[in-house]
Amino acid sequence: MDTSQLLKGVLDLAVLAVLRKEDGYGYDVLRRLRSGGLNDVGDASVYGTLRRLYNAGLLTSYVVPSEEGPHRKYYSINEPGRERLAESGKTWRSFASTLNGLLGEVA
Amino acid sequence: MNTQQSRLGAEHYLAGMRAALADLPASEVxxxxxxxxxHVTEVAAELGEDETLEQRLGTPEAYAQELRTAAGYPARTEVIAKPNKLPALSKPRIAAWLLGGATAFTLIAGTALLREAGVLLLPAAALAISYVLVREHGPEQRPMMQLPEVLKLGELLNQPAETPAGRAIAYLRSLQPAWWLLRTVLLVVAAVLLTSRDLFAFLIIAALAALAFYAGPKSKTDRRWLWITLPASALAAATILQMIDVAADSMNYGRASNSYPVQVTEQYENIYPFDSNGKLLEGVLLFDQDGNAINAQRDYPCPGTEPMIPNNKYPRPKIDRSTGECLTIPPSAAVPPSASSPPSVSGTPSSAPPTSGSSAPSSPPASASPSPSK
Known part of the structure; x- marks a missing residue:
C-alpha cells in the first residue's frame, strides 16, 4: 500500500507531534519526521502543512537570523495547537485500534 | 558542486517557485x-557533485504544486502578466542597465586610462546614480536580480555542468580568486603609472584596488559590492589591453627607427651645417640619395618671407624672440672645435645625431641631377 496516501491524512498530526517538545524550522521538522520513520514524506508537503497549521492558528512563528545563508523561521506550537494535537491524537489512536481489530480478524 | 554554483542554482529554483505561486497573496508568498x-539553500549546499536541485526536490513547479495542496491553497489560477508587474522603466531596471553600461564603458574607455584618466568620471557618475536608485534593497538586491534580463543572464552563466559550456564556466569560476588577486595587482600598477601625471586619479584607483580586493569574496553574499567589483574588473581588463597596446607601440617604434634612420631627420627642427673650419654655412640645400629635398619639420615660419625659400635650405631662419627679428640663430654651443669632429650634440639641436660623412648623404646636390625644388 502506498504510504503517501495514508500520510496525507495524518501529516498534520505528525507535524504537531514533532513540534510538541521543541520548536523547529522547516528543514528541522522535515528531518525529525524522517528520523522518526516517515521516510516518504515530501519536502514540499511538510512546508505546506506548516503553512496550513500556521494559518489555522495552531502554530506561531519567529525568525532567527542565521550567520550563513537566509534566516530561519522557527515554528512553535501554541495552546490551540496542543489541544488539536491531543484531540487528533485520540482520534488516531481509536482509529488505529479499530483498524488493528479489523486486521486481527483478517489475520 | 561548489557553493557559487549551488547558490545560483538555488536562486534559479526559487525564482521558478515564486512564479508558480504568483497568484497567491503577496504576503502569503x-x-x-x-x-x-x-530549505532550498540548505539542500543546495548538501548536493553531491552531479546532483541538481531538480533531482532532489522535483521541478520548482512540482514543488510549488505539492506545497499548495498540503497547505490547502486553491489550485493555480492563471494570473495574466503577474510577473511583469514592474513597469518597463523601473528603478531596478535603470540601475541594472546603468551598472552594465558603466562596466562596459569602463572596459572601453579604460584603455585610455593612462592618457586621460578623466574619462572615468562618466562611469563613476553612472555607478553612483545606479547605486542610489537601488540602495534601499539591501544586500540581496532582489528586485534587480529578478529582472527578466538579469535572470536570463544568470541562466546563461549557469549552464548544466555536463555541457562543454558548463565545464568552461565552471573552470573559469575556479580561477576567480586568482582573478581577484590579479585585478588588484593590475589596478595598483595602473595607479602607480598615473602617480606622476594625475595624483587624484592615483588616489581613486588605489582606493578602488584596495576595495576590489576586499570586495571579491564579499560580493557573493552581498550584491551591493557588484558596484565596485564589476567596474574594477572592467578597469583591470582595460589595463591589460592598454599594456599590450603600449608594448606593441614601443616595439614598432624600435623597429622603425632601426630600419629607416632617414625618417628621423624629419624630426629635426633645423639643421646647422659647418665647414671644416667650424664656420656656420648658410643657404645650404640638402638632398638625399634620390635627389629628394630633405625637409625638416616646419614650424615657426618667419613672417614676411613668403614665398618661402626652398624647404630644404638650411639653416632656416627663425624668429629671435627677444627682438622679434627674423634671423638665422646658430646653435649656441655647437661650434665644432676642430675640422674633423661633427657639431657637438650638446648644442641647441640637442637631439641631432652626429652628421659625420658616413651617415650623411654622400653626394651633394651639385653632383646630383635635381635642381632645388621651389
Whole structure:
C-alpha cells in the first residue's frame, strides 16, 4: 500500500507531534519526521502543512537570523495547537485500534 | 558542486517557485518563500557533485504544486502578466542597465586610462546614480536580480555542468580568486603609472584596488559590492589591453627607427651645417640619395618671407624672440672645435645625431641631377 496516501491524512498530526517538545524550522521538522520513520514524506508537503497549521492558528512563528545563508523561521506550537494535537491524537489512536481489530480478524 | 554554483542554482529554483505561486497573496508568498528559501539553500549546499536541485526536490513547479495542496491553497489560477508587474522603466531596471553600461564603458574607455584618466568620471557618475536608485534593497538586491534580463543572464552563466559550456564556466569560476588577486595587482600598477601625471586619479584607483580586493569574496553574499567589483574588473581588463597596446607601440617604434634612420631627420627642427673650419654655412640645400629635398619639420615660419625659400635650405631662419627679428640663430654651443669632429650634440639641436660623412648623404646636390625644388 502506498504510504503517501495514508500520510496525507495524518501529516498534520505528525507535524504537531514533532513540534510538541521543541520548536523547529522547516528543514528541522522535515528531518525529525524522517528520523522518526516517515521516510516518504515530501519536502514540499511538510512546508505546506506548516503553512496550513500556521494559518489555522495552531502554530506561531519567529525568525532567527542565521550567520550563513537566509534566516530561519522557527515554528512553535501554541495552546490551540496542543489541544488539536491531543484531540487528533485520540482520534488516531481509536482509529488505529479499530483498524488493528479489523486486521486481527483478517489475520 | 561548489557553493557559487549551488547558490545560483538555488536562486534559479526559487525564482521558478515564486512564479508558480504568483497568484497567491503577496504576503502569503513572502511567508512561504521565507521557509522555502532556507530549505532550498540548505539542500543546495548538501548536493553531491552531479546532483541538481531538480533531482532532489522535483521541478520548482512540482514543488510549488505539492506545497499548495498540503497547505490547502486553491489550485493555480492563471494570473495574466503577474510577473511583469514592474513597469518597463523601473528603478531596478535603470540601475541594472546603468551598472552594465558603466562596466562596459569602463572596459572601453579604460584603455585610455593612462592618457586621460578623466574619462572615468562618466562611469563613476553612472555607478553612483545606479547605486542610489537601488540602495534601499539591501544586500540581496532582489528586485534587480529578478529582472527578466538579469535572470536570463544568470541562466546563461549557469549552464548544466555536463555541457562543454558548463565545464568552461565552471573552470573559469575556479580561477576567480586568482582573478581577484590579479585585478588588484593590475589596478595598483595602473595607479602607480598615473602617480606622476594625475595624483587624484592615483588616489581613486588605489582606493578602488584596495576595495576590489576586499570586495571579491564579499560580493557573493552581498550584491551591493557588484558596484565596485564589476567596474574594477572592467578597469583591470582595460589595463591589460592598454599594456599590450603600449608594448606593441614601443616595439614598432624600435623597429622603425632601426630600419629607416632617414625618417628621423624629419624630426629635426633645423639643421646647422659647418665647414671644416667650424664656420656656420648658410643657404645650404640638402638632398638625399634620390635627389629628394630633405625637409625638416616646419614650424615657426618667419613672417614676411613668403614665398618661402626652398624647404630644404638650411639653416632656416627663425624668429629671435627677444627682438622679434627674423634671423638665422646658430646653435649656441655647437661650434665644432676642430675640422674633423661633427657639431657637438650638446648644442641647441640637442637631439641631432652626429652628421659625420658616413651617415650623411654622400653626394651633394651639385653632383646630383635635381635642381632645388621651389
Amino acid at each position: 513572502a511567508e512561504i518563500m521565507e521557509d522555502v528559501e532556507a
